[in-house]
Amino acid sequence: MRDKMLKHDQLYIKQQNKQWVYELIKTKEPLTKPDLVKHTKMSPTSINRIVNDLNSENLIYEKDNDTKSVGRNAVFLQINRDARCSIGLEFDMNVIRMGVINLKGELTYMKEVPFSVRENPDLAIDKSVSMMNEIILEQGIERAKILGVGVGLPGYIDDKKGKVIHSDQLIWKDMNIAQLIFDKTDFQTVVDNELKMQAVSEKHTWKENEAETMVLVGIGSGIGAAVLINGEIYRGSSNTAGEIGHSIVNPNGNVCKCGKVGCLASYISERSLIQQAAIAMQAESMADLAHYYEQGQPLVKSILEQAVMYLAIAIGNIFTTYDPKLVVLSGQFFEYFPRLKTELEIRLNQYSQHDDTKRIKYSTLQNKGVVLGAGIVAGERFLELG
Ligand SMILES: [Zn+2]
Numbered sequence: 286m287r288d289k290m291l292k293h294d295q296l297y298i299k300q301q302n303k304q305w306v307y308e309l310i311k312t313k314e315p316l317t318k319p320d321l322v323k324h325t326k327m328s329p330t331s332i333n334r335i336v337n338d339l340n341s342e343n344l345i346y347e348k349d350n351d352t353k354s355v356g357r358n359a360v361f362l363q364i365n366r367d368a369r370c371s372i373g374l375e376f377d378m379n380v381i382r383m384g385v386i387n388l389k390g391e392l393t394y395m396k397e398v399p400f401s402v403r404e405n406p407d408l409a410i411d412k413s414v415s416m417m418n419e420i421i422l423e424q425g426i427e428r429a430k431i432l433g434v435g436v437g438l439p440g441y442i443d444d445k446k447g448k449v450i451h452s453d454q455l456i457w458k459d460m461n462i463a464q465l466i467f468d469k470t471d472f473q474t475v476v477d478n479e480l481k482m483q484a485v486s487e488k489h490t491w492k493e494n495e496a497e498t499m500v501l502v503g504i505g506s507g508i509g510a511a512v513l514i515n516g517e518i519y520r521g522s523s524n525t526a527g528e529i530g531h532s533i534v535n536p537n538g539n540v541c542k543c544g545k546v547g548c549l550a551s552y553i554s555e556r557s558l559i560q561q562a563a564i565a566m567q568a569e570s571m572a573d574l575a576h577y578y579e580q581g582q583p584l585v586k587s588i589l590e591q592a593v594m595y596l597a598i599a600i601g602n603i604f605t606t607y608d609p610k611l612v613v614l615s616g617q618f619f620e621y622f623p624r625l626k627t628e629l630e631i632r633l634n635q636y637s638q639h640d641d642t643k644r645i646k647y648s649t650l651q652n653k654g655v656v657l658g659a660g661i662v663a664g665e666r667f668l669e670l671g
Contacts, residue, residue: 302327303670306335310345311389315361336362338671343368344388364388369430369668372420372472373660374413375479376438378403378454378506382652383416385424386660388668390489392653394424406457414469433473433667435659436462437482439507444524447476453542454507473667479503479655480527480615481518484511486650486658487613495611500603501648502529504596505616506555512607529603530554534595549599553592553618561588575621593625597632604641615648 302325309324310316316324321332339345348361366389373392375382381402384395398416402409421428440452447463449455463474480503488496499513510527512519519526530550531543538547539557551557555571562568565584566577577585600612619626626647633642648654 300670302331303335303338306332307339307344307670310339310362311364314363315348317359317361321362342671344670366391367393369432369664370426371432371660371664371667372417372434373482373656373658373663374417374434374436375482375655375659376402376409376413376436376455377479381409381413381416382656383413383420384653384656384660385420385426386657386664388664390657390661390664392657392660394420395653395656396420397652402455404456406455406460410462410465410469414466417470431472433475433663434466434470435482435661435663435666436466436474436476437479437655437659438462438476439479439509441523441525441528442476442478444475444477444481444520447474449476473663475659475663475666477659477662478509478511478524478527480509480511481520481524482658482662483615483648483650483654484513484518484658485661486654487615487648488513488516489661490648490650491611491613491646498607498609499611499613500527500607500609501613501615502600502603503616504553504614504618508550508553508596508616510603512609514607529599532599532602534598549595552595555617558588558592571617571621578622589622589625590628593628594632594636597629597636600633600645601637601641604637604644610644612645613648614645615650615654619647 305325306321309321318329318332318336322329344365345362346365348363366387369388371386373384373386379399379401380397381400382395382397384392387393396416400409400412438449438452439454440457441450443450446461448461449457451458462476466472466474480501484501487499487501491499496513497516501511503509508530510529512527531541531545531548533545533547534549534552535547539551540546541548541551558574559568559570562574562585568574574585578589603609603612630642650657
């Protein structure tokens with residue numbers, strides 16, 4: 286029994302060491318074997334063995350030094366970035382996005398197809414599977430090289446089971462997406478809330494020290510956040526940490542879809558903004574609101590400024606709760622109303638600590654954030670280093 290446990294422990298340590306070396310090469314390449322010995326304090330023999338293993342699995346390659354400046358016979362190790370890949374998939378209300386992500390966490394291909402995802406879970410899954418097959422064929426990807434699929438979508442997700450508990454935005458409920466996709470493709474699948482997936486790609490975008498403790502706030506068809514603490518997603522007890530859309534900002538305010546009064550979402554989600562304006566004018570889309578806003582329509586201006594005020598309160602609360610290095614704002618809201626960024630800064634000065642505005646940044650990932658993050662998560666989860 287004791288021997289068995291010892292063997293098990295040794296195997297575990299071996300795997301951990303291999304993972305460590307692989308991650309070091311991935312993040313700090315090009316590295317030499319002596320560099321790895323220095324970083325890990327493992328013996329040259331162990332490093333040699335691990336490097337040989339990684340080499341035989343085709344995950345890394347060796348490149349001879351041609352500059353001569355680093356010393357003779359220096360051999361650099363690099364990640365063989367296209368040796369495997371993963372698929373990132375995003376279900377949004379009216380669109381399916383899909384991309385291919387390599388071992389280095391780079392998006393090498395992306396496709397976006399308009400599709401009525403809302404209220405059509407089965408059709409959306411079928412559509413995504415046929416998109417996947419098309420991409421694999423078009424891009425000439427060997428199926429055996431695909432590590433798995435990562436899926437991001439708005440809503441409450443059981444990330445351990447890969448199951449949507451419910452999504453207000455998509456009107457999906459109790460669906461085991463991971464199982465459904467696996468059944469149709471044979472690819473292992475991981476599912477999470479779309480902002481939690483995007484937070485992973487944001488982490489790769491910002492400076493390492495900024496990304497350690499970071500909150501991503503998404504403002505679009507809904508509003509939510511994803512919290513990264515020490516580089517890891519903070520999930521809370523049921524993976525709903527960050528669902529700030531239903532935090533109360535005005536106890537005497539608007540009635541929210543969830544039945545409560547004064548939720549942040551009831552002031553800033555696309556539907557609520559359009560509904561508030563539609564009482565007085567013909568307004569059906571965010572583009573309509575942007576048009577009225579540019580014309581200086583007073584009601585639309587006040588609806589939007591009120592939304593920004595509540596957003597500033599919510600962000601101020603995020604700063605006091607988590608003390609993040611960085612709050613990244615994402616989503617279409619500020620793409621429609623870029624001038625409101627100044628209004629947000631003014632309001633933040635009012636509702637937040639003085640230097641907090643310096644810690645606000647706007648995401649640069651646009652529509653790629655969720656797909657990229659989902660692909661990175663799947664790649665990391667399903668790469669098995671024997
Ligand atoms: Zn609510």
